[in-house]
Amino acid sequence: MTMASLEAILTGRTYDEASASPRAGRLVSPPEHESAFVISLSDTLRDALAAASRDGLAEAAGTWAETDELQAYGITADGAREVLAQLSALAARASSGRLRLYCWWAL
Numbered sequence: 001m002t003m004a005s006l007e008a009i010l011t012g013r014t015y016d017e018a019s020a021s022p023r024a025g026r027l028v029s030p031p032e033h034e035s036a037f038v039i040s041l042s043d044t045l046r047d048a049l050a051a052a053s054r055d056g057l058a059e060a061a062g063t064w065a066e067t068d069e070l071q072a073y074g075i076t077a078d079g080a081r082e083v084l085a086q087l088s089a090l091a092a093r094a095s096s097g098r099l100r101l102y103c104w105w106a107l
């Protein structure tokens with residue numbers, strides 16, 4: 001699970017701990033198509049993204065881009081950095097409003 005890897009990187013938790021969170025990467029509903037689906041993100045990941053500094057996000061992006069999951073899609077550290085910057089801003093808004101995050105994933 002790509003998002004569990006990100007949570008482990010940002011929080012220092014192990015991958016197993018991050019992926020065991022009740023909301024970590026859980027399908028919201030059965031996918032209509034195999035190539036597109038919605039998953040929930042854990043509140044721990046939301047809060048870590050919201051609290052991360054720009055430098056922290058840049059460092060996490062480099063590590064995240066080195067995971068097999070992101071390398072399989074050809075995502076670079078620069079690409080991961082852009083995604084994390086946008087995701088961090090969204091997480092900050094969600095966290096301040098006590099809202100949860102979901103991810104629409106399309107392959």
